[in-house]
Amino acid sequence: MANSFLLFAVCFTFVVVGTCKSLSDQEKDKIDQLPGQPANVDFAQYSGYVTVNQTSGRALFYWLTESPASRDPKSRPLLLWLNGGPGCSSVAYGAAEEIGPLHINSDGKTLFTNPYSWNKLANLLFLESPAGVGYSYTNTTSDLYSFGDARTAEDSYAFLVNWFERFPQYKHRDFYIAGESYAGHYVPQLSQLIYRRNKGVKNPVINFKGFMVGNAVTDDYNDYVGTFEYWWTHGLISDSTYKSLQKSCEGSSSEHPPIECIRALGTAEMEQGRIDPYSIYTKPCGYTSTLKRRGRYPWMRGAYDPCTENYANQYFNLPEVQKAFHANITKLSYPWKTCSDIVGGYWTDSPLSMLPIYKELIAAGLRVWVFSGDTDSVVPLTATRYSIDALNLSTIANWYPWYDNGKVAGWSQIYKGLTFVTVTGAGHEVPLHRPRQAFILFRSFLENKAMEGSQSFI
Incomplete structure (x- = not known):
């Protein structure tokens, strides 16, 4: 009765501006409690569907984890997190094993709290996009x-517009976008769409401030050059294979590489052996899992899998979990998966480079940060450095180490309009491998302060 009265009061308060229906939908999306959830959860959670195309019946699934009450969520910005693939779930990776407050135990049934969750700094919005990914x-x-790429950006933009109507308290709030891997395409393109549609609008609903990407697919040519160089300099391939890759692959489209390039990539895979390419110094959960090919780039195999992927596949398929999430309401004919078997395999458009978008958004004065874990061989540090160099930005602060508790945690270089940060010992998913350092990185991004290291901050 008390909850019904509260909802009536809220609707009555907002009836003059016509938001009663939106607030009602918001209340329906509230998560009471997730199965296996620990007792110390002190933040509000919401999840559900937002329709992005009525004609086709496309609806995207989201999970919002607000900041804890003790950290005043109303004063915190909103961060949208996107994973790539294409076809991989932001709920599976970003939320459940990287930056989210609740991670999955090895039993695949219970959850534990992440002490380095980014929701201590911002309200986190995870989106499964495009349709066909996860519960979407x-x-x-x-x-x-x-x-x-184009339709994914349009659908994500439509999602945001409709989501802000459902959550009007977030309108005009400082808003950022972050992501990794193939979200190196998603994030800049969505950012560009928001920026252009905000032009000439006073006090826009989507108060976009900037974006941050990690180990991001950025520019086909530089990704090829930097990736092959990383393999060679880290002793993963032979001299002859390195030369063969340079000759047959560099300068070609990674979407449709020539047969000579495909052969050279096959040789490189054999020479690399049974390693986890997403984290070359750690053991893979199982050899077969590392051989799954995923993504547009021929060398991309699955998402990073030190078995956490297995726990997600188990947890998010539990009927009681789907009920608590208000998910799978259409009773999908296929199980929930961390990465879709279809989406990505039929990708229709993928620009060769994101660098023109970087130039446009940097010129607009938006905040742009790029970070890179240095043990990833899929979209490695060297590839990102070549792409940034191609922007021809002037340097404000040259390459320098940043520290955490007196130890070098990575390096950084500050350019005019862009900050680049590396994280030592981190693989493709930086917050998974180096959660504390990733937390420091995100805090510095929000404050727009140079990486200097920190002692006690949680």
Whole structure:
């Protein structure tokens, strides 16, 4: 009765501006408690669907984890996190094993709290995009075979517009976007869309301030050059294979590489052996899992899997979990998966470079940070450095080490309009491998302060 009265009071308060329906939908999305959730959860959670295309019946699934009450969530910014693939779930990776407050135990049934969750600094919004990824769905089967960068950006933008109507308390709040891997395409393109549609609008609803990407697919040519160089300099391939890759692959489209390039990549894979390419100095959960190919780039195999992926596949398929999340309401004909078997395999458009978008958004004065874990061989540090160098930005602070508790935690260089940060010992998913350092990185990004290290901050 008390909850019903509260909802009535809220609706009555906002009826003059017509937001009663939105607030009601928001209340329906509130998560009471997730199965296996620990007792010390002190933050509000919401999840559900937002329709992005009525004609096709496309709806995207989200999970919002607000800042704890003790950290005043109303004063905190909103961060949208996107994972890549294409076709991989931000709920599986970003939320459940990286920056989210609740991670999955090895039993696949219970959760534990992440002491370095980014929700201590911002309200976190995780989106499964495009439709066909995770719980997100479409009623038009052909959609699954015709997705690409452009439609993904448009659908994500439509999601945000409609989501802010459902959560009006976040309108005009400082808003940022972050992501990793193929989200190196998603994040800049969505950022550009928001920026352009905000032009000329006073006090825009989506108060976009900037973006941050990690180990990000950025520019086809530089990604090729930097990746092959990383393999060679880290002793993963032979001299002859390195030369063969340079000759047959560099300068070609990574979406449709020539047959000579594909052969050279196959040789490189054999020479690398049974390593986890996403984290070359740690053991993979199982050899077969590292051989799954995922993504547009021929050398990309699955998402990082030190078995956490297995726990996610188990947890998010539990009927009681889906009920608590208000998910799978259409009873999908396939199980929830960390990465879709279809989306990504039929990707229709993927620009060769994100660098023109970087130039546009940097010129607009938006905050742009790029970070890189230095043990990732899939989208490695060297690839990112070549891409940044191609922007021809002037340097404000040259390459320097940053520290955490007196130890070097990485290096950074500050350019005019862009900050680049590396994290030592981190693989493809920086917050998974180096959660404390990733927390420091995100805090510095929000404050727009140079990386200097920290002692006690939690």
